[in-house]
Amino acid sequence: MNRSSRSQKSVLPCPFPAGVIPDAEWEEICDCLTRPPEKAIRLRPEAALGQGVQSEFPFRNEPVPWFDSLEFGRGRFLCEEFQPGKFLHHAAGIYYIQDAGSMLALRLLELRPSEVIADLCAAPGAKASAILEMVGPGSGWLLANEPIRGRIPALEYSLARTGFPRYAVTSRDPSELEHAFPHSFDAVLVDAPCTGQTLVSRGKQNVAAFSAAQIEHSAARQRRILSHAAGMVRPGGRIVYSTCTFAFEENEGVIAAFLSEHPSWGVEECPSLERWKSPFAPGGYRLWPHRDRCAGAYAVRLRCFTTDLSKTRFTEKQAGASMPHSTARLRTSPWDHEDVGMLRDALIETRGKQRFGWAAGIPKAWIDVASSGPEVAFQPASFWLPSHSLALRRDGGWTPHQAVELSDSDAIRYIQGNALPSVGLGWFVATWNHHPLGWLHSNAQRANNSLPTAARQR
Secondary structure, eight states: OOHHHHHHHHTOOOOSOTTTSOHHHHHHHHHHTTSOOOOEEEEOHHHHTTOGGGGOOSSOEEEEEEEEETTTEEEEEESSOOOGGGSHHHHTTSEEEOOGGGHHHHHHHOOOTTOEEEETTOTTOHHHHHHHHHHTTSSOEEEEEOSOGGGHHHHHHHHHHHOOOOEEEEOOOHHHHHHHSTTOEEEEEEEOOOOOGGGGGGTSSOGGGGSHHHHHHHHHHHHHHHHHHHTTEEEEEEEEEEESOOOGGGTHHHHHHHHHHOTTEEEOOOGGGGGGBOSSSTTEEEEOTTTSSSSOEEEEEEEEOOOOTTOOTTOHHHHOOBOOOEEEEEEOSSOTTSEEEEEEEEEEEEETTEEEEEETTOBHHHHHHOSBOOEEEEOSSSSOEEOHHHHTOOSSSEEESOEEEOOHHHHHHHHTTOOEEOOSSEEEEEEETTEEEEEEEEOSSEEEEOOOGGGOOO
16 A cells, blocks of 8 residues: 555544553554455364364464364464465365454354354354354254345355355344344344444455444444344343444444443453453453454453343244254256255255255244245256255255265366366266365266356366
């Protein structure tokens, strides 16, 4: 960035109470906004355990100190100038590219695989996919909500990459979800829409994010969302509130207003994060671009201390009965003679030009409000094709009829979108090091690549 741009950043209005942050330190923070933060990745849970190829990364890396736990997840800073999205490990879902600052909220969430979680502002899906990976094939559920419909495809793709189907996607205002699911969740993540001041360093926001008008507008919206989130949490449950902004009014200020209006709630501290505690109010945590190698972040955990045990999750009235499940052989036309594979313990539902394979036991009320879920097939014309998300499914209830393990060179050609030599006849799930990559449709001459454009890398 040129000198004039640096000068412009250095005189940004400081969004903190006077005297708390020294002027020299604020100038240092502003200087960090002139360059991108260090790249980071979040490891798939199996990768965090170091199982097989998952621990053999093609670049040097270092732990993200606030997110380095076998129990709650692990992140890594890249020590070299690589594009982490251009490796087979990324295509295979072994890691997810994510700013290290956004992992702070995941650490505070402290998710258990049996819990029922709502992510109220889920797109593009970095945190939602982490939650779903931790839920895995267990007994928990994720309701991933994104009110802005134009952002839903990115969220759907992120969730599909995990390979786990225990989720539903909604596109509702939080007030609607509070009405539909009162006191039903163990935890709610509110990664609140904000001015995005930390995103200036990544070129995704401009200096207007520091204006008083934008800060107040965002804070008002955040207070509303947080209030509706509280109505969705069961007694004893929790909310993790996070932002990607520096502004006091959008962080500690929002929490202070919430606590004044919700006396049964309180801030719950996390002793292992003491190093990053907020200087403005107890219980919250901040990451700083000049100290922590990331864009910056704020997060806090709130606990509901009410003892009203009549407010339990998933009562028949609130959530409805769980949906029955079935075992289905999935076929696609015009190749009706070829079985794509076997999907067990799932509810198959057709909506227009999509078919979903809901995981067994999903509450009926979730399906009623969902805009989408684990897609298993789609209809581009007069025929049906197997979905990319079906090929990636790893829940144990899915067995493809045919699969082919690719060499490194063929896997590279595949993720670039190229056809491969024939591997037989019919539909095959292409795998690399036993990780699913997507579909091949093979005839006697060649195996045609069915990888979606969004999943291809050049």
